Amino acid sequence: MEKLIVHGGSPLKGRVNISGSKNSSLPILAATLLTKDTCTIRRVPDLSDTNYMVRILGELGAEVERASGVVVVKAEKIKSVAPYDLVRKMRASICVLGPLTGRLRKCTVSLPGGCVIGDRPVDLHLKGLEALGAEILVEGGDIRVNAPKKTFKGSTMNLMGKHGSTVLGTDNIMMAAVLAKGTTVIEGAAAEPEVEDLANFLIKMGAKIEGAGTNRIVIEGVKELHGAEHTVIPDRIEAGTFLCAGAMIGEGITIKRVLPEHLKAVTDVLKKCGFPVEIGKDSISIAPNPAAKGFDLTTLCYPGFPTDMQAQFCALACVINDVSTITETIFPQRFMHVAEMKRMGADIDLQGATARIRGGVKMKGAPVMASDLRASAALVLAGLVTEGRTDVNRLYHIDRGYEHLDDKLASLGAQLERVKE
Numbered sequence: 001m002e003k004l005i006v007h008g009g010s011p012l013k014g015r016v017n018i019s020g021s022k023n024s025s026l027p028i029l030a031a032t033l034l035t036k037d038t039c040t041i042r043r044v045p046d047l048s049d050t051n052y053m054v055r056i057l058g059e060l061g062a063e064v065e066r067a068s069g070v071v072v073v074k075a076e077k078i079k080s081v082a083p084y085d086l087v088r089k090m091r092a093s094i095c096v097l098g099p100l101t102g103r104l105r106k107c108t109v110s111l112p113g114g115c116v117i118g119d120r121p122v123d124l125h126l127k128g129l130e131a132l133g134a135e136i137l138v139e140g141g142d143i144r145v146n147a148p149k150k151t152f153k154g155s156t157m158n159l160m161g162k163h164g165s166t167v168l169g170t171d172n173i174m175m176a177a178v179l180a181k182g183t184t185v186i187e188g189a190a191a192e193p194e195v196e197d198l199a200n201f202l203i204k205m206g207a208k209i210e211g212a213g214t215n216r217i218v219i220e221g222v223k224e225l226h227g228a229e230h231t232v233i234p235d236r237i238e239a240g241t242f243l244c245a246g247a248m249i250g251e252g253i254t255i256k257r258v259l260p261e262h263l264k265a266v267t268d269v270l271k272k273c274g275f276p277v278e279i280g281k282d283s284i285s286i287a288p289n290p291a292a293k294g295f296d297l298t299t300l301c302y303p304g305f306p307t308d309m310q311a312q313f314c315a316l317a318c319v320i321n322d323v324s325t326i327t328e329t330i331f332p333q334r335f336m337h338v339a340e341m342k343r344m345g346a347d348i349d350l351q352g353a354t355a356r357i358r359g360g361v362k363m364k365g366a367p368v369m370a371s372d373l374r375a376s377a378a379l380v381l382a383g384l385v386t387e388g389r390t391d392v393n394r395l396y397h398i399d400r401g402y403e404h405l406d407d408k409l410a411s412l413g414a415q416l417e418r419v420k421e
């Protein structure tokens with residue numbers, strides 16, 4: 001196992017390129033299963049999650065080639081079963097469910113387990129498939145789908161859940177419905193940019209989709225899809241993480257190759273705090289401000305503040321000489337980073353799904369345990385500004401979702417070492 005040793009206190013300065021989006025790449029790679037033709041996906045970040053999705057496609061029978069950010073898939077013949085051994089390592093593997101249903105109409109996909117941020121149900125994915133006329137049987141840890149041609153038809157459904165809409169659920173239904181006869185209307189659809197990116201790829205494959213990027217998506221089923229090429233959008237969460245780093249320490253950094261409109265909720269909070277934020281066409285610059293004010297934020301579905309940025313803002317709040325609050329509404333238990341930050345001396349009071357952070361207190365490096373992807377990134381951020389050495393254990397969480405995070409931070413002046421234990 002590897003860990004990251006962060007030596008705090010080195011100022012950050014310079015420019016960094018943001019990678020392609022992990023959360024776009026995963027469903028887009030899965031969507032290549034919808035056609036027998038060749039698909040070429042560009043700007044796929046080099047991450048263990050995307051490598052894992054490439055492996056899943058291969059195990060399902062597709063020919064896959066990958067070279068420096070470009071993945072070429074030809075899924076001429078595919079298997080209909082994605083067993084537990086294949087899907088258990090990555091929850092997002094569930095996004096093969098929609099394409100397998102759309103293309104084969106009969107498939108078995110093992111239920112991914114929960115994870116540290118919550119129990120992660122898939123009831124809305126199943127509700128959507130049932131609305132399309134599929135029979136679903138959940139048995140022995142597997143989801144068995146049978147969608148005979150006669151019953152597999154477009155329909156109107158609502159995918160809004162008690163914590164908002166579902167991103168991968170919307171993706172799955174879109175990927176099934178593009179090959180279902182007739183019109184499908186998804187009300188309460190997730191409007192995240194990654195859903196829109198997937199829709200744009202499906203449209204290039206010949207799908208008829210309107211409204212992606214809003215809460216109402218309309219899909220007109222087609223008989224078949226063809227191969228296509230696509231470049232995934234920039235990773236707004238990686239971008240937001242670097243903005244936090246740039247606000248926390250140093251003389252100012254610029255993130256490049258981003259779509260600033262996808263980061264509005266994040267940059268709005270940063271600006272309101274008083275950090276100098278400069279937004280360019282495809283870049284954002286930020287610098288620390290010792291007089292920055294605290295913030296009160298609540299995570300919400302897009303275009304609200306993303307849950308995937310909550311832990312990093314918790315780290316940021318620790319350096320703001322004021323009180324901040326963070327309320328989590330999407331995954332109310334997603335506060336595993338709080339206990340670890342407290343070990344570094346952070347003053348955080350967690351009441352239910354609200355964290356109250358009194359920033360500006362002196363923190364000291366400590367060995368900490370990464371619990372999930374974004375929590376781990378937050379611990380690295382805290383380590384960057386904290387006196388002494390912070391050892392972030394279980395580095396594999398970070399490698400799931402940040403392309404060369406240590407190299408990118410080092411290029412900005414951070415001092416960190418990746419070591420094998």
Ligand code: UD1
Nearest residue numbers: 023092120121122123124125161163165166167168308330
């Ligand atoms: C995706 C992202 C993840 C992000 C999350 C919320 C990917 C690969 N992952 O995860 O990084 O944190 O969106 O923006 O894109 N829910 C149900 N029933 C369902 C499905 C979800 O109740 O069938 C609930 C979840 O428990 C959660 C909320 O809905 O409370 C949102 O989850 P969802 O949008 O589905 O998350 P993912 O798509 O898995």
